[in-house]
Amino acid sequence: MGFFNRLKTTLFAQDEVRRRAEEEAEFHLEMRAEEYRKQGMSEAEARQKARLGYGNVLSQQEQAGDTDMLAGLEGTMRDVKVGYRRLRRSPLFLVSAVLLLAVGLGVNAAVFSVLDTLFLRSLPFPGADRLVVLKEIRQNRTSNSNPQRIADWRARVTGFEVVASSFGEAMQLREREGNRPVNVMRVVGDWIALLGAPVVEGRRFEASEFRGGKVAMLTAKSRDLARVGDTIRLGDSSYQVIGVLDNSAVLGEDVQVVTPIGEGLLDGPRKAGYLQVVARLKPGVTLASAEAEALSVAEQLGREYPDTDRGTTVRVVPAQQAWTEEAREPALYIQGAAALLLLITLVNLAGLLAARALERKKEDTVRLFLGAGRWHLIRLHLVESALLVGFGCGAAMLLAPWALALLQTNYGDDFAPIKTAVIDLRVFGFLILTGVLSTLLFASVMAWQSSREKDVRGQSQFQLRNLLIVSEAALGLVLLAASFQLVRDFNNLRFAPLGFKEQGLLSARAYLSWSTDNEVLSAAIQRGLEQTSALPGVSAVAIVDRLPLEGGSQDSPVFIQGQHEKTPETVGIRMASNNYFALMGIPVLAGQLPTDDSSVLVNETFAKRYLENNAIGRSVSTDGKTWKRVAGVVASVRYSSKDANPRPEVFYSERTQSWPMLTFVIQSSQPAAALSPILRKLWSEINADADFKGVTSMENRIDEIVVQPRRQRDVVVIFGVVALLLVVAGVYGIMASDMQRRRREMGIRIAIGASRNHIIGSALSRAGWLSLAASTIGAVLILVLLQKWVEPLSIASGIAAICTGMLLAGFIPAWRGSRADPMLALRQD
Amino acid sequence: MSTKTRNDALSGSLTLLVLKTLALGEMHGYAIASRIQQMSSDLLRVEEGSLYPALHRMEQDGWISSHWGLTESNRRARFYTLTKTGQQQLEQELESWRRITRGVSLVLEAV
Incomplete structure (x- = not known):
C-alpha cells in the first residue's frame, strides 16, 4: 500500500x-x-x-x-526546474545562447547531412560496395574512355560482372506545341543492371537494344512526358517509350529520358575520350585482383592498338569514392569552416557560462552551506547546460533544413547527389552526440569555475577565462585568415589582369548533339557566324570552344616534328576562329594569324615549354600523321579557373576542329536581352537539335564560370565574419563581467588616486596580451593546418582584424569601469 | 505490509509519540505537537520542522489517515486519525521501544 x-x-x-x-x-x-x-x-x-x-x-x-x-528522479526534475528558472531569470542570455547554439549546431547539422550523403552513406543501390570505376591513366593523367575500349574491358576482364557507362546530352523533345529541351542520358551497355536500379513500370532495355535501339525509358520524376508504349521524337529520331526508371538510375542528375547510345558513337574512334568506365565486381572479387587483371588487359590492348592504347595503365576504385572526388576539396573547406565555427561558438558560450558561474558563486555558497552536496551543485550545472544545449539543438533542427537548402542551391549543380541530402535521424543523432559533448564541456567549465576557492585577487578565476578567450580568438583567426586568402585568391582569379578584355562583348552559346556529323557541324558553324554578323548592330562575331577560365575542352599529348616522343603532358587542343584573339584583346606575340587550314596557333606557354620560344614554322600533330605548321604565337590566358597558371595550348581553325559546344563572342551595339530571342530563333532554324543557352554579357558569363570559387569564398567569408563577431562578443562579455565584479576594486583604486587612464590602460593591456597570445597560437595553427595555402599577408590581415576587434571589445567595458563613481562602487556590498 | 523495527531512536521516537498521541483521538498537527509537549510536562518538545514530513510519511505508509476539517476557532486545518494498521504499528513500536529501553537500562544499571 x-x-x-x-x-x-x-x-x-x-x-x-x-x-x-x-x-x-x-x-x-x-x-x-x-x-x-x-x-x-x-x-x-x-x-x-x-x-x-x-x-x-x-x-x-x-x-x-x-x-x-523515486527521490533521485524527483531530484533531477527539481534540478531541471531550478535550472530552467535560473535560465529564465536572464532571458537575454538564454535567447542569445540558444541563437548561438542554433547557428553553430544548425550549420553543422546541414553540413553533416551533405557529407553523410556524399561520403559516409553507401550509394543507394543494392550491393553498392561492388560498384567500381575503372580509371584509364595515360601520361600520368586520368583520361576518359570510349565505347570500343569499354567493350574490351567487358569482354576481357573476367572479374567484372557488368561493365557499362553513360553520358548526358541536351536534346529537343519534339512536341506538337513545339520543342521542349530535355536532358537525355545515353547508356553504353547494361547501365540499369549495373546499378541495379529498379524499373518502376514497363521493362528495361534488352541486350539487342544496347546497340542503337530506338527505345527510351523515362525517369520516374518525368513520367508525365509520355505514356509507356508511346512514341516520342528526340531530335530527328523516334523512340518508343518502353518503361519508367527509378530516379536513382541517373545518379541525381537532372535527366528526363534514358536511351541506348547511338550506333555511330558506338563505333566511334578509339582515341575518343568521353566516358567513365563503371563496373560491378563479381561476388568475391577484390579491388586489387580486378585491378591486376585490368592492368594485364591494358598491356594486351597496348600491343594491339599501339597508336591509342600504348602506355595505358588503370586503377580500379570504389564508385562512391570516384563519384565524390571532385566534391572532396569544397567539402573540406566547408566542413573545416563549419567545425571551426562550432568550436568558436562552444568556447564562446563556455566563457559566458563561466562568467555566470562566477556571478552565482554566492548563490552556490549558500546552497553548499544549507547542505547541498558538491555533487548536487555539479548536477545543477550539468542540468542547466543540458537544458541550454537541448533548446539549442531544438532550434538547430529548425534552422538545419534552411541551411541545407542554402548548401543545396549553392553546390547542388556541381555535385548532384547533394540534392538528395535530407535532415533525417542520422543528422539528429549527430546533433545529439554534439549536444552531449557540448553539455559536458559547459558543465565542466562551470563546475570548475564555481568550485574554485575564493581568491581575493581573482587570479585563478582569470586563468580559465583567459584560456577560453585565447582559444576562441585563435580559432577565429584561422577562419579569418582563410577568408582573407580566399578573397585574395578569388580577386586574383577574377579581377587581376586576366590577359583578355570583357568590356563591350557578349557571349552566346549553342550546344549541338555529340552525334552531329562533321559536315553538318561545320555548316552550322559557318551559318551561325555569317547570320549573326549580318544582324543589325553586330559589328564582329568570333567562335571559340570554351571561354577563358571555363575549362572542359579537349586535351591530348602532341607530336612535335623532329622529336620522337609525344609531349610528356597533355596540351589543350582548342578551336578558335582567327578574329577571336583580336576581339578578346589577346595579342599575337610572334608570327601571324593562320591564313589557311594547314596552320595553327600556339600559346606562349607552349612555345616556351616545347619549342624553345622559337615556334614559327615548326610543325605539330595530334596523331603523328597530319602535321600543322605553327603560324603564330598568342599570349597565354588561364584555361581553367582551377589552374594557377596558363597551360600549353594549340589553337585549330574552326573549319578543321569538330567540337559541338559552340561559344560565340559577339561585339554588338544591341544589348544581350535584345539579341537573345533573335539568335534563339536563328539557331532553331540552323539546327533543330541545338540547345541554345542564350546571350549574356561577357562579364556575366565569366562571373558564371567562376561561380564555384566565388561560392566557396562567400561561405568561408560568412563564417569568418561570424567568427570575428563571436570573438568580439565573447571578449566583451567576459571583460564586462570582470569589470562588473571588480567595481569595488576599481572604486578603491580610483579613491586612492589611480587615474582613469590607468584603469583603462590595465584593462587594455590585458586585452593586448590576450590578442598577442591568440595571434601567436592562431598563426601556428594556420602554419600547421593550412601551411601551403595561406599567404603571410592573409595571416597578417587576419591578425590585424582580430586584434582590433579584441582591443575594441576590451576598451568599452574598461572605459565604463573607469567612469565608476568610487563612492557608489564602495557602497556596494 | 512493512513493519520496520527502527533502532533509530530519534525518528523512531517521533513516530511512536505521534502514534501514541493519535491513539487518543483525531487531531491536527499543531494539536499533536502541543499535546506531546503538554503530556511530557514540557520535557519533550517536538521539533516542528520534522513533524509534518513525518506525518506525511506515516500517511503514505497507511498508518494514519487525514482530511481537511475546521478547528474550534473555525480555522481550516488538516486532521489526522490512527488507522487499523497504525494501531498495529503502534503496538509493535511500543514493544520495540520497551525492548530498547529495557536493554538500555540493563546496561546502565550494570555499570
Whole structure:
C-alpha cells in the first residue's frame, strides 16, 4: 500500500503535496504565533519566534516532496526546474545562447547531412560496395574512355560482372506545341543492371537494344512526358517509350529520358575520350585482383592498338569514392569552416557560462552551506547546460533544413547527389552526440569555475577565462585568415589582369548533339557566324570552344616534328576562329594569324615549354600523321579557373576542329536581352537539335564560370565574419563581467588616486596580451593546418582584424569601469 | 505490509509519540505537537520542522489517515486519525521501544 501511495504521489500529486505542506505550515505558524501573542509578545516578535521554531519552510516543502520512492528522479526534475528558472531569470542570455547554439549546431547539422550523403552513406543501390570505376591513366593523367575500349574491358576482364557507362546530352523533345529541351542520358551497355536500379513500370532495355535501339525509358520524376508504349521524337529520331526508371538510375542528375547510345558513337574512334568506365565486381572479387587483371588487359590492348592504347595503365576504385572526388576539396573547406565555427561558438558560450558561474558563486555558497552536496551543485550545472544545449539543438533542427537548402542551391549543380541530402535521424543523432559533448564541456567549465576557492585577487578565476578567450580568438583567426586568402585568391582569379578584355562583348552559346556529323557541324558553324554578323548592330562575331577560365575542352599529348616522343603532358587542343584573339584583346606575340587550314596557333606557354620560344614554322600533330605548321604565337590566358597558371595550348581553325559546344563572342551595339530571342530563333532554324543557352554579357558569363570559387569564398567569408563577431562578443562579455565584479576594486583604486587612464590602460593591456597570445597560437595553427595555402599577408590581415576587434571589445567595458563613481562602487556590498 | 523495527531512536521516537498521541483521538498537527509537549510536562518538545514530513510519511505508509476539517476557532486545518494498521504499528513500536529501553537500562544499571 505504501509503495503504491508513494508511486501515486510521485507521478501525480507533487503539486498537491506541496500545496498541502504550505497550508499546514501556514496554519501551524499562525497557531504558534497566537500562542506567543497570548504570552504577551508583540505581533512581529510572535511571528518571528514561530517561524524560528518551525525552521525552513522551503526545505520542509522539499522534504515533503522527498517522501516519494523515486527521490533521485524527483531530484533531477527539481534540478531541471531550478535550472530552467535560473535560465529564465536572464532571458537575454538564454535567447542569445540558444541563437548561438542554433547557428553553430544548425550549420553543422546541414553540413553533416551533405557529407553523410556524399561520403559516409553507401550509394543507394543494392550491393553498392561492388560498384567500381575503372580509371584509364595515360601520361600520368586520368583520361576518359570510349565505347570500343569499354567493350574490351567487358569482354576481357573476367572479374567484372557488368561493365557499362553513360553520358548526358541536351536534346529537343519534339512536341506538337513545339520543342521542349530535355536532358537525355545515353547508356553504353547494361547501365540499369549495373546499378541495379529498379524499373518502376514497363521493362528495361534488352541486350539487342544496347546497340542503337530506338527505345527510351523515362525517369520516374518525368513520367508525365509520355505514356509507356508511346512514341516520342528526340531530335530527328523516334523512340518508343518502353518503361519508367527509378530516379536513382541517373545518379541525381537532372535527366528526363534514358536511351541506348547511338550506333555511330558506338563505333566511334578509339582515341575518343568521353566516358567513365563503371563496373560491378563479381561476388568475391577484390579491388586489387580486378585491378591486376585490368592492368594485364591494358598491356594486351597496348600491343594491339599501339597508336591509342600504348602506355595505358588503370586503377580500379570504389564508385562512391570516384563519384565524390571532385566534391572532396569544397567539402573540406566547408566542413573545416563549419567545425571551426562550432568550436568558436562552444568556447564562446563556455566563457559566458563561466562568467555566470562566477556571478552565482554566492548563490552556490549558500546552497553548499544549507547542505547541498558538491555533487548536487555539479548536477545543477550539468542540468542547466543540458537544458541550454537541448533548446539549442531544438532550434538547430529548425534552422538545419534552411541551411541545407542554402548548401543545396549553392553546390547542388556541381555535385548532384547533394540534392538528395535530407535532415533525417542520422543528422539528429549527430546533433545529439554534439549536444552531449557540448553539455559536458559547459558543465565542466562551470563546475570548475564555481568550485574554485575564493581568491581575493581573482587570479585563478582569470586563468580559465583567459584560456577560453585565447582559444576562441585563435580559432577565429584561422577562419579569418582563410577568408582573407580566399578573397585574395578569388580577386586574383577574377579581377587581376586576366590577359583578355570583357568590356563591350557578349557571349552566346549553342550546344549541338555529340552525334552531329562533321559536315553538318561545320555548316552550322559557318551559318551561325555569317547570320549573326549580318544582324543589325553586330559589328564582329568570333567562335571559340570554351571561354577563358571555363575549362572542359579537349586535351591530348602532341607530336612535335623532329622529336620522337609525344609531349610528356597533355596540351589543350582548342578551336578558335582567327578574329577571336583580336576581339578578346589577346595579342599575337610572334608570327601571324593562320591564313589557311594547314596552320595553327600556339600559346606562349607552349612555345616556351616545347619549342624553345622559337615556334614559327615548326610543325605539330595530334596523331603523328597530319602535321600543322605553327603560324603564330598568342599570349597565354588561364584555361581553367582551377589552374594557377596558363597551360600549353594549340589553337585549330574552326573549319578543321569538330567540337559541338559552340561559344560565340559577339561585339554588338544591341544589348544581350535584345539579341537573345533573335539568335534563339536563328539557331532553331540552323539546327533543330541545338540547345541554345542564350546571350549574356561577357562579364556575366565569366562571373558564371567562376561561380564555384566565388561560392566557396562567400561561405568561408560568412563564417569568418561570424567568427570575428563571436570573438568580439565573447571578449566583451567576459571583460564586462570582470569589470562588473571588480567595481569595488576599481572604486578603491580610483579613491586612492589611480587615474582613469590607468584603469583603462590595465584593462587594455590585458586585452593586448590576450590578442598577442591568440595571434601567436592562431598563426601556428594556420602554419600547421593550412601551411601551403595561406599567404603571410592573409595571416597578417587576419591578425590585424582580430586584434582590433579584441582591443575594441576590451576598451568599452574598461572605459565604463573607469567612469565608476568610487563612492557608489564602495557602497556596494 | 512493512513493519520496520527502527533502532533509530530519534525518528523512531517521533513516530511512536505521534502514534501514541493519535491513539487518543483525531487531531491536527499543531494539536499533536502541543499535546506531546503538554503530556511530557514540557520535557519533550517536538521539533516542528520534522513533524509534518513525518506525518506525511506515516500517511503514505497507511498508518494514519487525514482530511481537511475546521478547528474550534473555525480555522481550516488538516486532521489526522490512527488507522487499523497504525494501531498495529503502534503496538509493535511500543514493544520495540520497551525492548530498547529495557536493554538500555540493563546496561546502565550494570555499570
